[in-house]
Amino acid sequence: MSAPPPVIAVEDVRRTYHVTDDLAVHALDGVSLRIATGEYVAIMGSSGSGKSTLMNILGCLDVPTSGRYLLDGVDVRVLDEDEQSDLRNRKIGFVFQAFNLVPRTTALANVELPLTYAGLGRGERRRRALHALETVGMGPRVHHLPSELSGGQQQRVAVARAIVTNPSLILADEPSGNLDSRSTADVLRVFDELIVEGRTIVLITHEHDVAERADRVVHLADGRVISDQRTAKAAA
Known part of the structure; x- marks a missing residue:
């Protein structure tokens, strides 16, 4: 039996932005990267290294200028915008630095939101959202507004929203x-539990202690991978 394809396969990906007719910015310059199911990978790099551009491509929010990106074996380049959007909604959960919660909506309603877009009925939305909030330890706070939650609690709600559609990535x-x-420790414990469940996590961070919680740390500079190493945790 052949091995399953990696969740992420980035092959010689380049991304160029043409600022003016005479000025082009090479945000990614030949990046290749493979991430297997269940891996926990941190991406680090200084400002302008290309890490945000890479994350946008991994999230199907941008497309390479050249090279290939395969998500669960599917070449994203051959998909139109609607197909990319469908793939993104089914396969990927996003967690942002700024939480991006709807301010006047409860934690429960915030987590239900992706399921509403997916067309699920009210009862199923409620059941799955409650389960996701329980998973991240926010069961007692489901009816609180974001303004009534600490930063760490808001981020755990954001993680619940990311996992409620059961994405693989x-x-x-x-x-x-x-x-x-x-609060950082609380959120990272949730990530540890998601890895145990078999999910794949890719995170951008500038904090070395956060990166060391991952299995691998990939360093970018000038749009290229300059190192890709296992962490002490993975080697233990």
Whole structure:
């Protein structure tokens, strides 16, 4: 029996932005990367290294100028915008630095939102959203508004929203960037539990202690991968 394809296969991906007729910015310059099911990978790099551009491509929010990106074996380049959107909604959960919760909506309603877009009925939305909130330890706070929650609690609600559609891949962009150390630890514990469940996580971070929680750390510079190493945790 052949091995399943990696969740992520990036092959010589380049992304060029033409700012003017005479100025082109090479955000990615030949990046290749493979991430298997269940891996936990951190991406690091200074400002302008290409990590946000790479994350946008992984999330099907942007497309390469050249090269290939396969998500669960599907070449994203051959899909039209509607097909990319469908693939993104089915396969990927997003966690952002700024939480991006709807301010005047309860935690429960925020988590139900992706299921509403997916067309699920009210009862099924409620059941799945409650389960996701329980998974991240927010069961007692389901009827609270974001303004009634701490930063760490808001981020856990955001993680619940990311996992409620049962995606195989979680993309987290600086998920601890607005959190104190205690809240960061709470959110990272949730990520650890998601890995145990078999999900795949890719996160951008500038914090070395956060990156060390992953299995691998990929460093970018000038749009290229300059190192891809296993962490001490993975080697243990």
